[in-house]
Amino acid sequence: MKTLKIFLLLVLQNNPVSGANHSWRGLYTATTGIKDFPEFVGVNFFNDEVIGYFNSETNQFKIRQDWVKTLDEKYVEKQTESFRNFTVKFNNGLKMIMTQFKQTNDQGVHTIQLMYSCKLDDETGVTEGYCQFGYDGADFIRLDLKNIDWVAAKPEAEIIKQKWNGAEYNYWKNYLEQDCVVWIKKYVMYGKIHLERKVPPQVSLLQTDPSSPVVCHATGFYPDKVKISWQKDGQDLHEDVDVGETLPNHDGTFQKRAELKVMPDVWKKNHFTCVVERNRFILSKIRTNRSFYQELLPGNNVPGIVAGLVVAALV
The missing domain is CATH 2.60.40.10 (Immunoglobulins)
Known part of the structure; x- marks a missing residue:
């Protein structure tokens, strides 16, 4: 009888973090008409790894990576407060969009989603960011940082675009180009051991x-x-x-x-x-x-x- 031999070769590479691109991303969803599902859910990612999440049923932010706890002793408390504010803001925004679509008496399922992100190149210092909203699974409105404007994907978004061209635009521009980048640097510094392992x-x-x-x-x-x-x-x-x-x-x-x-x-x-x-x-x-x-x-x-x-x- 011939001997059956199977060899497993484990080959690993040196994959340092230095000189890499780092990113922070948020994915938030507000819904209506879905039974037994939270009205608001938010998930935060760093370098495409989930670092924390929130839903309106538990009403608390939960950390998914232990190293994130070292960022700030009140990190969870601050994130919880921020997400609670987002819950209110998103529910109001969903009602406003439903009004634009003349769906205020509609008992069906409707969703509004936000995806936003910022990136940092360690070597060049170049940053980039984006922010876009979707409604019922389709593009709705997005931020154009280069042309200092909101871009409406649907006619119903034009009114919202006019409302957001002032303070709302400035908020997101400041966050994506400054605050978000500061947070990336914090994540890189505190998560260095974790990221380079x-x-x-x-x-x-x-x-x-x-x-x-x-x-x-x-x-x-x-x-x-x-x-x-x-x-x-x-x-x-x-x-x-x-x-x-x-x-x-x-x-x-x-x-x-x-x-x-x-x-x-x-x-x-x-x-x-x-x-x-x-x-x-x-x-x-x-x-x-x-x-x-x-x-x-x-x-x-x-x-x-x-x-x-x-x-x-x-x-």
Whole structure:
């Protein structure tokens, strides 16, 4: 009987934060007509990672990343107050827009959404920002920082544009070009250890039975830029391979998986390799040998593949 060997190559890269682009983004939604759903929900992102959220049912801001707590001892309190004000403002804004669409007596579902963001380039100091509103899933009005104006996407937004061209425009311009950038610098400074950390993945091979797909599962890694691929006898394998998306874990790390569909007789005749990489630095190699497990457990039917028997450190 031929020995089945599967090698997992964990390859990580040095991915420093310095010289990077950093961004802060807010996504807020107010709704009406949806049963058992909060009237207002807000989510804050830093570098596309959720750092906190709020909804009008709990009426409290919740932190998703522990390092954010170091920003300010009253950070949660201030964010909670800000979101409560946004809740009132958005509900009033939703009523105003419904009036423009002549929907004040409409009992259906309506939503207003706000997406706004600012970005900072560490090296050049260049900043950019945007702010746009949507209504019922379509563009409604957006801020044009270059031309100092609001741009209405629908005729119903023209009246609101006139109302917002004064104080509302100045508020968002000042926030996106100044205050938001100040906050980005704070997030970078206080989150430096968190953002620059490099956590290698824990890799497992999973298979329910000899005829089911083999899953190469990498989890617990940070940052999120990894690639998983399969090789057959040292050659890249693309057929019968299904690579999933990178997904977040509850602790701020990430996970990813790649499934390989192959018949049992093919396993016996070939060597397969699951490669997890970020660059070309091999950190470790994990070898799994099915027949070795069967020798350890004589008389037992060991289904599929279990991961991580032999670990050899490589440089």
